[in-house]
Amino acid sequence: MKKLFLILILLLASCGFKPIYVKNDKSILEFNNIILVGDNKINRQIINNMGLKENSSNENELTLKSNYTVEETSKNSKGQVETYRSSINLQLIIKKNEKIFKSRNFSNEFTYSNKSNKFELNQYQTEIKNNLINKLTEEIILFMNLS
Numbered sequence: 232m233k234k235l236f237l238i239l240i241l242l243l244a245s246c247g248f249k250p251i252y253v254k255n256d257k258s259i260l261e262f263n264n265i266i267l268v269g270d271n272k273i274n275r276q277i278i279n280n281m282g283l284k285e286n287s288s289n290e291n292e293l294t295l296k297s298n299y300t301v302e303e304t305s306k307n308s309k310g311q312v313e314t315y316r317s318s319i320n321l322q323l324i325i326k327k328n329e330k331i332f333k334s335r336n337f338s339n340e341f342t343y344s345n346k347s348n349k350f351e352l353n354q355y356q357t358e359i360k361n362n363l364i365n366k367l368t369e370e371i372i373l374f375m376n377l378s
Contacts, residue, residue: 233242235270237283238315243337246338260281260282260283260284260292261283261284261286261289261292261310262283262284262285262286262289262292262293262325263283263285263286263287263288263289263290263291263292264293265278265283265285265292265293265295265323266292266293266294266295267294268295268297269295269296269297269298270297270298270299272355273297273299273319273360274295276354276361276364276368277297277367277371278295278366279362280309280364280365280368281307281316281368281372286371287325290327290333291325291327292324292325292326292327293323293324293325294322294323294324294326294360295321295322296321296322296324297319297320297321297378298319298320298321299317299318299319299360300317300318301315301316301356302315302316303315304316304342307327309362312345313344313345314342314343314344314345315342315343315344315345315356316340316341316342317340317341317343317356317359317360317363318338318339318340318341319338319339319340319360319363319364319367320336320337320338321336321337321338321367321373322334322335322336323335323336323337323369323371333375335374336357337367337371337374339363339364339366339367339370339371340363341359341362343355343359343364373376
């Protein structure tokens with residue numbers, strides 16, 4: 232059993248595994264200019280979650296274009312809303328020397344039932360929005376680290 236454990240440790244230690252969320256290159260998170268278009272709260276939260284910074288010595292420029300919508304997806308026979316769908320669309324553009332270096336559209340959505348208490352519904356929608364932003368942030372980090 233000890234030999235098997237030792238062989239397993241040696242194989243995993245030498246396979247070249249690196250966590251994709253950990254990247255030592257800080258220049259990926261620094262931009263000469265960060266342009267925010269659309270929902271400012273979403274853009275700011277993504278910038279804070281990722282730790283993006285402006286650095287005038289870097290020639291890259293980041294543009295975030297975001298859009299948040301809440302749609303009524305179904306109603307009952309009385310015309311009351313039964314379900315909603317919250318969705319966030321984000322376009323990320325990284326320019327290097329005025330040319331598009333990387334570009335990608337990100338989208339997340341969540342469907343949920345209506346609540347009888349409007350305050351609880353508003354709190355729930357805020358929680359859903361924050362969760363969608365966190366998912367988008369994870370996808371952006373993966374995109375920036377892998378490409």
